[in-house]
Amino acid sequence: MKTIVVCFGLVMCVLSAATLAAGDSPTLRAVKTDTQPVIDGSLDDPSWTHAAIAKDFINVYSTEKANHQTEAYVLYDDKNLYIAYKVYEPELDNLKTEASERDGPVYGDDNVELFLDPANKDRAVASKKYFHIIVNSKGVVDDRGGGYVKGGKKSWSPNYPLQTGRGKGHWIVEMALPMKDLFQGPQMGNVWRLNFNRTR
Numbered sequence: 001m002k003t004i005v006v007c008f009g010l011v012m013c014v015l016s017a018a019t020l021a022a023g024d025s026p027t028l029r030a031v032k033t034d035t036q037p038v039i040d041g042s043l044d045d046p047s048w049t050h051a052a053i054a055k056d057f058i059n060v061y062s063t064e065k066a067n068h069q070t071e072a073y074v075l076y077d078d079k080n081l082y083i084a085y086k087v088y089e090p091e092l093d094n095l096k097t098e099a100s101e102r103d104g105p106v107y108g109d110d111n112v113e114l115f116l117d118p119a120n121k122d123r124a125v126a127s128k129k130y131f132h133i134i135v136n137s138k139g140v141v142d143d144r145g146g147g148y149v150k151g152g153k154k155s156w157s158p159n160y161p162l163q164t165g166r167g168k169g170h171w172i173v174e175m176a177l178p179m180k181d182l183f184q185g186p187q188m189g190n191v192w193r194l195n196f197n198r199t200r
Contacts, residue, residue: 028052028194033075037082039174041139041165043073048084051075054196070112072196081182085112085173087137087198092166097138102157109136112173113197118182120191130193131156131182137171139164156181 030052037047051073057066068088075082089095089110099106107113116131134142145156158181165172 028054028074030074030076030081033077033082036077036080036176037075037084037174039082039161039163039176041163041172041174042167043084043086043172043174047075047082048073051082051084057196057198066198068200070196070198072112074194076179078179080176080178081116083114083173083175083177085135085196085198087112087171087173088169089171089200090169092169092171095137095171097136097140099136099140099142100138102140103142103144104140106134106136106140106142107199109140109199111136111199113195113199115193115195115197116177116182117193118190120193133175133177135162135164135173135175137164137166137173139173 031050033047033050035047037045052075054072054074055069057070058064059066068090070088071086073082073084073086095110097109099109111134113135114131114133116133117129118131119129130146132144132146139162141162143157158178160175160177160181162173162175164174
């Protein structure tokens with residue numbers, strides 16, 4: 001299977017009703033949930049029906065709309081940031097899943113990625129300071145603190161619920177990231193920088 005990287009692009013994720021100036025990056029208004037979604041590798045939990053959804057991923061090499069689409073879902077509450085991916089895939093039996101250990105070469109597999117900057121630094125700083133999580137379809141994770149945490153990539157490996165699953169023509173990733181591990185609480189009006197990626 002040819003490797004293709006697609007992404008939603010740099011997005012400003014707004015927690016609550018903050019207003020962004022004209023010309024800012026695309027905005028996704030995260031939805032605060034009263035009910036924590038069950039992290040079980042399925043999007044059947046009713047909480048996800050209220051989530052903000054990033055769609056229309058593009059091929060980073062051609063900047064055209066990706067042939068095989070992905071959706072990223074965002075919810076939060078006072079304790080966690082909830083992220084889910086629905087990855088449309090016509091060849092589920094051919095998914096590459098060679099990485100088997102945490103912080104292994106997951107980037108070489110079919111995967112989804114999350115780049116996250118809770119402090120909303122400008123682009124120059126954000127390119128050096130972010131959290132980075134890569135997950136393949138079997139739920140193997142490579143995560144790192146990218147400037148937020150000193151040391152090697154294994155210096156940021158918090159315990160958080162994460163599950164993957166499959167449906168007809170798609171695979172799913174769900175995760176609940178503790179706010180305490182992102183070094184910032186969900187204050188009203190916070191604007192975070194996120195980038196949702198998929199490698200196929």
